[in-house]
Amino acid sequence: MRTILVACLMAGIATPALAADRTGYRAIATGDLKGAEQRLIAERRIFPERPELMLNLAVVYGQTGRLDAARGLYAAVLDRPAVAMALPTGDSVSSHEIAQRGLARLTPAMMATR
Template sequence: MRISGWVAGATLAALVAGPAAAKDRVGYQAISAGSLAQAEQTIDAERAIFPTRPELMLNLAAVYARTGRVTQARSLYGQVLDQESVAMDLADGSVQSSHALAQRGLSRLGSTIASR
């Protein structure tokens, strides 16, 4: 299974963008425009129908990371890693696995160590 997408700047987001996509169902346009609340709303609506699609989980994790919800982002990246990996075609023409994208997202979250 291949999923078209791209990685945005310093923040990981596997964004699906069909060339003639009339309606953005994965938050691509909203994330690109910096409208993270709109992206989250769009992705949440689509996840109600397709809860395990990796591009939706990766995009939502990116929104969470950009809005300071590191725990939720980490959880979604973990859910992607718990599934079978799928190949994702990126806008630059490269292909990455959903697992590689999730791992990259996790590494960008950094590690949080609790101490007393």
């Protein structure tokens, strides 16, 4: 199973440990969502199944209001086998958990008042 360094799990941003900025991580972290999107789309043409690319593109789509597109990418990650991802703390989390957290952030909480 591939291990991928997740630099910022709470933001849902994933990045391979030794890659340049092939995952759009730096662009997302600095707020360059347009640049991140361009990089991620280009990388997905080469590596369409890589979960870190799908997860990061879902973050970009979510942050730019394209919630349906973000949901579709999170669902695509969940439709594939889970990939173990290592956190900077040394902990491990699955790509499925990151996708589920991302989906939860896109869905507003519903509360009953009665």
